[in-house]
Amino acid sequence: MRASDRAYDVLKDDILQWRLAPGTVLGETEQSERLGISRTPLREAITRLAAEGLVDTQRGRAGVVTDVSPANLTELFELREALETQAARLAARRRKAEVFLALRDDFLAAPAGLDRDTAGYYDLVGRLDAAVDAAMANRFLLASLTGLRSHLARARRLAQDNPARLAESVAEHLLIVQAILDRDEMLAAQATAVHLRRSLANLLDTAGSPGASDLSSTKGTP
Template identity: 35%
Template sequence: MNDTTTTAEPTAATVTDEVRLALEDDIRQGRLRPGDALDVKAVAERFGISRTPAKEALLQLAAAGLMNFSPRRGAVVTRLEPREIFGMLEVLAVLEAEAARLSARRMSNEQRQALDAVQIEAGQAAERDDIAAYTELNFRLHGLIYQGCDNAYLAGQIVRIRERLAAYRPVSFERPGRMSASHREHGAIVRAIVRGDEPEAHRAMTEHITVGGTAQAELMLRMR
């Protein structure tokens, strides 16, 4: 009997997904900024792949609204118009507040504990002034709330808007005091969710998105 095993070669779809996720992370962490250009050849060389999956990854990012294609520059990280920015933030405040309210009602004890743990870790990142770590933990904390609301349609709408704003997120934490303020705002949200206080969770999230969104929008407009 032959005990040897074979490892499947990665498919084009798998490679494309890996590249897309890596580039999404670059955008979310601020390594790629609005207006930055990405050449298919350069992407292929960076990941050691052919141009076909590299181009497909960029097309998927464009479909998600994270990239645009320019005849002269190729793929470019999306720059948003002021009206788009403020419109998205207004809708986001409504949707995220409802997600927080539902999470206060529906989250399991394990989910509440996980949320509290991420909040503690985010506080440590804020104390270190570690923007990259805080950006990732901010992403995780909000993600736990989307999961906890137990409404896939609501969560999907929020994620789509947040993806469009992803390139601007790390920059908002570069504003002096914004990271610490964000952590304090998260604290009010987390405490309300953990104790099951739906009205307070809704109020705290509305304030967080409104206050944080205003600061973020100001920086977004400076980056244009």
């Protein structure tokens, strides 16, 4: 693996996991020493991260980890709604029933384990995302969603687990899955939009709560 690729992978993971918090200055000397590389591959990595919107290079050559603000979150979810509603439409049009039948069964069983296995529920949501990605069969849309998800992964760490919200989320995902199974493109898109708007409202609400500042212990509510 090239030094610039390795630096990119490490820095991106550090940013997404909040080991490099918003506002962190990526000093060339410090980061080069930390990563064990020269400045040239470091600059290449930072340029890639800047193109993805994770680093701001306008304040100086070193780069600064970009902020996650309520305004940014709203913009992210506006784009997310546009992309994911279309993905849901295409998934409803092209899906393989057996995949979504299995997901429906798992979402039906999910409420029983929410109080003890939230990580398992997040994995289930990830499986639904992957199933929709595969079913929609559109590589250009997938590329756009993949870029967006880096920002969403970072934003979710601002939120706290909310049992009531998790229960609502299960019902919302079930409606999406059923609409895809029924090949109901309009309902799949509308159900996705409702889920995303409620998720944004929850995220904006919990991100401002006192406990949200403890980023090491938050997981994010879907």
